[in-house]
Amino acid sequence: MEAPPGGVDDMTRLSYLHEPGVLQNLATRYELNEIYTYTGSILIAVNPFQRLLHLYDTHMMEQYKGADFGELSPHVFAIADVAYREMINEGKNNSILVSGESGAGKTETTKMLMRYLAHLGGRSGVEGRTVEQQVLESNPVLEAFGNAKTVRNNNSSRFGKFVEIQFDKTGRISGAAIRTYLLERSRVCQINTPERNYHCFYFLCAAPPEDTQRYKLADARSFHYLNQSSCIEVEGINDAEEYLATRRAMDIVGINEEEQEAIFRVVAAVLHIGNINFAKGKEVDSSVIQDDNSRFHLNTASELLECDCNNLEKALITREIVTPEEIITRTLDPESALASRDALAKTIYSRLFDWIVEKINVSIGQDPNSKQLIGVLDIYGFESFKINSFEQLCINYTNEKLQQHFNQHVFKMEQEEYTREEINWSYIEFVDNQDVLDLIEKKGGLIALLDEACMFPRSTHETFAQKLYTTFKNNKRFVKPKLSRTDFTVVHYAGDVTYQADHFLDKNKDYVVAEHQDLLNASSCPFVASLFPSLPEESSKSSKFSSIGSRFKLQLQSLMETLSSTEPHYIRCVKPNNLLKPAIFENTNVIQQLRCGGVLEAIRISCAGYPTRKTFYEFVNRFGVLGPELLEGSNDDKIACQKILEKMKLENYQIGKTKVFLRAGQMADLDARRAEVLGKTVCFG
Template structure:
């Protein structure tokens, strides 16, 4: 039966709306390929039959936990079901063995504690409310029972909550495959402890959320024949290097820069940093703080990593503050003023390289041919591009090293 044949006066339908996306209502008139619909919102709409979708008037007002139970699995029906559940603080919904998550944009710790993990342990998928722990448990049981490797794909648009969902899955698998207490620092602990470091150096505030991963990630957990974690590997790809040098308002650069600027006084002096508003790579946006986030505390939680790489993070900030001016009567460039010279000197000290060599690498380009080596001076604009390219390369190498 075609859609047009099934729509008659009295039918309940969904019709498109430019403001609300979809409106539901009852058909009161049919004129060939056009229908008149009185919507539940009070609005009367004339629409094409081809743009109308049937609505199930007997669908539960609170939605269903598995959308394969819906009478109509079309766009307005799916969206309405998700919205109905979201309004009741149910952020998870199944479609078969696929879990759909709607970002609540708030922390819900009661959903992810150890008691909740115990609750889902060994329970068949679908017997309890939809949850990432149920997906993780199903994959774990399948691996144990059939001896076959399992994959869980976390996908969605920017801001959908992929980072948090991945963390929940990893926590549950570490819970199931972890060692008993007192057996020493385990592989799963090392994997979980890597998460704050990866987020500090690979996540940033975007328009969609405050902790958006700006890189792709593949996490592999290896289990032994007793179902315990025996090894792990994390592979990253497509780091958004441009963010290091260019930030759009009201977004932020990577978290680690703001953490370093909020470090204790001795580290502020050590790295010659301070207010993030003084650094070019940070002050392109007016967003410096995040609601509910204390950068000084976040710094301390990742300080073990910062002891090693804080020097490089600070060096990148100082590199961004080096401005260039034209050398008189030539196309060459040099640090613009004493302030730029200070940041050049500081960056060189932090990177433990010769100040003059660093300046030459930014202000000159070396071209190696078959017969000779040519050194070409760069104008101020080209020198700034060279500076930013160097900063992005340094940060990318740092991130790769952290993952390894």
């Protein structure tokens, strides 16, 4: 049977479950602005690159409230509703995993999920600020400080986020906790055209004059951390308006006026730090502040951070080496001084971001009595660029973990259902990516070898790469490119990615330079000092190494444990084209994303199994018209199902204990025959 002209809203109903059929169906629906399509219980969301406001209004929310899954058109609200009902009716914690590549629409999808859950679980809070309102307003605040324009997306989240929304016994939202992962620190001081730095820098430069004057800010183009890229403005983002909107949102999430003032002082200080340049000093390998302009920015940064100007200068151009006998002061050459400047800016900004997340969590508050939660995960999708570094490895490692979770869940669910219903089934093979995970996270794996290299003073990126080559030379998931001495390729589930080892060692070291720590801990501004609390005595003497990779591995393990204890629901976001424009659907682009997201694999499982299942009552109710004479005098729905299927001459279906299981395409066939019968009844009735 051919697919209907408008496509089918659940791909497991396609007669032919193969790549061309799936693509054709998605393209047909996209043309009609039907951006959502199911594959069984998985929702595929194709980014429309335009506002479809009617899809998300209160009327639409009311429609989906309590509706049976599949009764209405596919929608992000339907997934949220299923999660909410399962939590309420079965007392299970649920999670919704939103994935897809950059620009596929994950952040917007996550916001819609949160809006719908807030609609279902709304309640009034203290002073008119409701918990759900605070949860929703945390989005624009975190976007201002954690999102940026990238090549692929004008509002790209540069951090991962897991929001646990807690509910009380009556199903009302009673608290929430936000966990964030891997903020992209390097963006603070290094960007390329056509990208931008974090939104908040541009918002602040476009703030009302009283604010920009207070922070001694000029046009965004005058700051090194912003003008490395020729892109200063973004279509569709009014920085001046967004500044005011961000301040309002900060107010709602409980960041008071004084704290907001301190936050933007720190943001301004980071911009001024980026404009401090150095020239060669008189001594060998020493540096001095380059000129009056740099001196102005040094003075302004020290004023904003409320720290001593001479001490700031010293912290940028010297290092103290502590030996048992004495303290030796070593000077830095201009190149090292620039690296010191950038390290300071990155540290200040990432501490500020962590403070904001923590403040939002404290302000919203967690409900210690809550037994029920829905977690929403919005995390970067698989990445493969011309140049891939440590950040991409961490992101792709995350996606390998989530893919394994997805595979196991989809397969396990299918096969548990078959066993429960006591029907015959053959074990379906699936692609297991455990070997890639072993390569990355196991003892003696990539992360462990990177930590080892970071702790060994004489390590370079060359020696690190050589160690990888010798250790993994027989590993089929690891490839050494012929022409490079420092690149390495990992064969990921979604495709091969070549990484440049050049900055891996630096990026894995999460240390705060002792001089920077001491300088800011001594700030007269309590807010700045609180970002740099005193360290225990033994660790403050030197720049101790702490591994970002290992810490992330532990965070990821904890996230996976949380997800494994919940009932998961999956939303796969798809970017239809790279131009970020509406009404363009590029087949090759889309098919690659469906492969990466395991959607085609999930379809293959459905194909090998029984994608459509209906309870006996549902089946008889729907298809009784195909054999009304068979239903007479019988109250046994199971026997009625058997008779209808025999009359329709279908093969390979199975009848379980409570349900009918149909092969791919059989439901579509039955629907067509039902439509035919009903058509005749209408015509001749």
